[in-house]
Amino acid sequence: MGLYTGRLFRPALWLALLNVVMFSSGCRTTTETSLFTASGPGWHVQEGQALWRPRRGYPELAGDLVAVSDQNGRCLLQFSKTPLLLASAQVTRTNWLIRFPPQEMSFAGRGKPPTRFLLLYLPAALAGEPLPKRLKFENKPDKSWRLENVRSGESLEGFLSP
Numbered sequence: 001m002g003l004y005t006g007r008l009f010r011p012a013l014w015l016a017l018l019n020v021v022m023f024s025s026g027c028r029t030t031t032e033t034s035l036f037t038a039s040g041p042g043w044h045v046q047e048g049q050a051l052w053r054p055r056r057g058y059p060e061l062a063g064d065l066v067a068v069s070d071q072n073g074r075c076l077l078q079f080s081k082t083p084l085l086l087a088s089a090q091v092t093r094t095n096w097l098i099r100f101p102p103q104e105m106s107f108a109g110r111g112k113p114p115t116r117f118l119l120l121y122l123p124a125a126l127a128g129e130p131l132p133k134r135l136k137f138e139n140k141p142d143k144s145w146r147l148e149n150v151r152s153g154e155s156l157e158g159f160l161s162p
Contacts, residue, residue: 042070048160052079052086052119056153061086065158067123075123089119096120118147118154126160 050065063081073093079086089098096113098120099106113120115132124130125137125147134151148155 044069046160046162048158050079050156050158053153053155058153060155065160067126067160069123077119077122079119087119089117089122091120091123115149116152116154118149118156122147122156 046067046069048065049062051060051062053060061081063079063086066078066080067075068077069075073091075089075091077087077089077091079088085101087098087100090096091113095108095110097106097108098113098117107117112132115121115134118135121131121135125135126145131137134149136148136150138146140146142159144157144159146155146157
């Protein structure tokens with residue numbers, strides 16, 4: 001009986017399939033610190049305040065929100081509670097990166113970002129682009145807005161200067 005027949009082959013097959021799935025997924029932990037540098041002419045800067053609730057049942061965190069974008073579809077977002085940067089996100093038409101400096105965690109990928117990181121969808125929501133079904137966006141009469149993941153309960157509510 002050969003090595004690759006019967007019971008000995010099955011665990012090796014499952015292990016190989018698991019490795020393929022893990023290493024080919026669209027989200028990965030990364031050591032990247034930036035997709036691009038937001039400096040020079042052509043950048044539009046907006047500043048404001050926001051309330052972020054990481055998950056349903058968690059308390060809201062009030063903080064400062066900065067959004068920097070250009071005409072090529074690149075956007076940098078930073079949510080901070082002075083003096084601490086809580087989350088930083090970068091989105092391009094093809095890539096995304098989100099960092100959580102207090103936890104020393106970052107994730108990056110290509111294509112559409114995962115809906116578990118609401119901050120990555122704020123530029124699309126503000127631009128009126130279609131969002132995944134589990135995300136709900138509302139422009140309020142007082143020029144503020146609210147973005148929510150109805151599945152996880154994560155929400156981001158605030159305003160940005162024009």
